Amino acid sequence: MQRSAPRLTRILAAAAVPVMLVVAGCSSDTGSGSGSGDTGAAQGKATATAAATPSPTPTVEPAKFAKLPPACKAIAAKTTASLVPKAKNEKGTAAASTDLSHRGGCSWNGLEDKGVKGSQYRWLDVSFYRYDSEVSLGSGQARAQENFAKELGKIQATTGAKKMSTTSTTGVGDEAKTVTYTVKKTGEDFVYASVVARTGNVLVLLSYNGAGYAGAPTPDAKKIVAGATKAAKEAVAAVAAANK
Known part of the structure; x- marks a missing residue:
């Protein structure tokens, strides 16, 4: 054991x-x-x-201009008087607008009686369109550029227009084009010069036209274009002045 x-x-x-x-x-x-x-x-x-x-917040380029000028004061009185003699309303007739900060317009028209030499009719109108910058829509400048092309296309599609020509116009805003043509109305040939101009985020549309009545000669197309160009330059300058 x-x-x-x-x-x-x-x-x-x-x-x-x-x-x-x-x-x-x-x-x-x-x-x-x-x-x-x-x-x-x-x-x-x-x-x-x-x-x-956090995810980055989307941004967009700020709009260049925040205001529009009073449309009927955007073109100098002496200019409208020379382009539209005997205007019915020398101060211009304002276009209806529910938002003058984004759109506005004014027009002048008159018939100058020259006795046995007939009468000369003239019409001048200007319109302003301002575009804001929005993330969902793009910058004001880009939106104005897009609508520049659209408005130019509308003019170029004018019903009954003849002898139409489109040219680039220098010295009027950031970009501008002038469309010239004639249209037969009330038995007479109306000569047109329509300017589409862009300055920053603002579009300026200006039209100047005229016709001769009772034996008066048809307006000279070069003079109509010169008058439209002068008025368009003043209208574009008014946009910058309104935003100083």
Whole structure:
């Protein structure tokens, strides 16, 4: 019985070794799991940081002009008097507008009786259109450019127009084109010069036309174009003056 005690001790010691190895293995797995948890936490923080960063706010180029000039005062009185002698209303007739900060217009017309030489009729009108900058629509300048092309197209599509010609006009705003043509009305040939001009975010549309009655000669096209160009330059300058 005394010899069996050491043997029993050795058996118990050998049986204990696998148990220690299993415990050690579990301890190692637990440590690995802890590392994975740290990685997930870091990823979660990165995602939260990305979500917290705000998206850039869309911007658009500011509009150059915020005001329009009074349309009936945009062209000098001496100019309108020379272009439209005997005007019915020397101060001009304002066009109806519900928003003068974005659109306005004025016109002058008159018939000058020259006795046995007949009569000369003249008509002058000017219109202003201002475009604001909006993120959803674009800058005021870009919108004015787009409508420049549209308004030019409308004039070029004038019903009954003959001898039509379109030319670029220098010295009138950022860009300008003049359309000349004739139209038969009331039995006479009306000579037209229509100027489409853009200055910044503002469009200026000016039309000058005339006809001779009772034997009076048809107006000289070059003089009509010269008169329209002079008036258009004054109208464009008035836009800048109104925004000083």
